[in-house]
Amino acid sequence: MKLNYYLSLAALIPAAILFVRIYQLDHIEKEPRRLLGKLVLFGALAAVPAALAQLLLTRAAGAALGRSTVWYLLLDNFVIVACSEELAKLLPVRLAAWDHPAFDYRFDAVVYSVSSALGFAAVENILYVVQSDLRTAVSRAVLSVPGHFFFAVAMGLLLSRGKQAEKQGNGRRRTVLCALAILMPVVLHGIWDVLLAVRRPWATVVFYCFVVAFFIAADLGLRRASQTDAHL
Numbered sequence: 001m002k003l004n005y006y007l008s009l010a011a012l013i014p015a016a017i018l019f020v021r022i023y024q025l026d027h028i029e030k031e032p033r034r035l036l037g038k039l040v041l042f043g044a045l046a047a048v049p050a051a052l053a054q055l056l057l058t059r060a061a062g063a064a065l066g067r068s069t070v071w072y073l074l075l076d077n078f079v080i081v082a083c084s085e086e087l088a089k090l091l092p093v094r095l096a097a098w099d100h101p102a103f104d105y106r107f108d109a110v111v112y113s114v115s116s117a118l119g120f121a122a123v124e125n126i127l128y129v130v131q132s133d134l135r136t137a138v139s140r141a142v143l144s145v146p147g148h149f150f151f152a153v154a155m156g157l158l159l160s161r162g163k164q165a166e167k168q169g170n171g172r173r174r175t176v177l178c179a180l181a182i183l184m185p186v187v188l189h190g191i192w193d194v195l196l197a198v199r200r201p202w203a204t205v206v207f208y209c210f211v212v213a214f215f216i217a218a219d220l221g222l223r224r225a226s227q228t229d230a231h232l
Helices: 004-025 032-065 070-097 108-131 134-141 144-167 171-198 202-228
Strands: none
Touching: 004 108, 004 134, 004 144, 004 202, 032 070, 032 108, 070 134, 070 144, 070 171, 108 134, 108 144, 134 144, 144 171, 144 202, 171 202
C-alpha cells in the first residue's frame, strides 16, 4: 500500500513540473487559477472514459482484424488510442475555456491545452505506474508525460490561430485551424505509439530520433509563442 502511494506521488511529479513551466511562460497576463484548475480536473476526469473506450474498441478491432495485422496496428494506434486521448484533452478546452473572457491572448490557448493534457497525463500515469514499478515511473516521466505536454503545445498553437480567426470573423479559417488542432496531435501521437508497438530495433532507433526532433521543434515553438504573445 505504501509503495503504491509513493509510486502515485512519483507519477504526479512530472506533470506538476511541466505545469509550473507553462505557467511561468505565460508572461503577459496569468490565467485565472480557478479556470486552470477546472481544465486540469476535466482533463483528469476525461482520462477514465478514454481508457474505457480504448479497452472496448481495441478488443473489437482485434477480434475483427486480428492483432498481428498492419491494419490493426494502424487502427489501434492512430484512431482508437490517439483520437480518443487527444479528443479527451481537447474537449475541456472547448467546453470550459473557449468562450471564457480570460481567453484574450494567443498564448492562452497553449496554457489551456497543456493544463487539460497534464491533468489527463497525471491520471494515465498513475494508472500505469501503480500496476508496475519505479522503472516505469521514470520511463514515463522522461517520455510519456512530456509527450502529452508537447502534443498539447501543438494543439494549443493551432487553437490560438483558430481563436484569432474567430475574432476576425473568419469562420472558415477557424474551422480549418480547429480541425488541424486535433489532427496534428493525433498524427504525432499515432506515430509515437506505432513506433513503440512495432518492437523492432530499427523502430526503436526511429522512435528516439522522432522524440528528440519533436521535443526540440515543439519546445522552440513553445518559447517563440511565449516571446511573441499578443492580444487576440
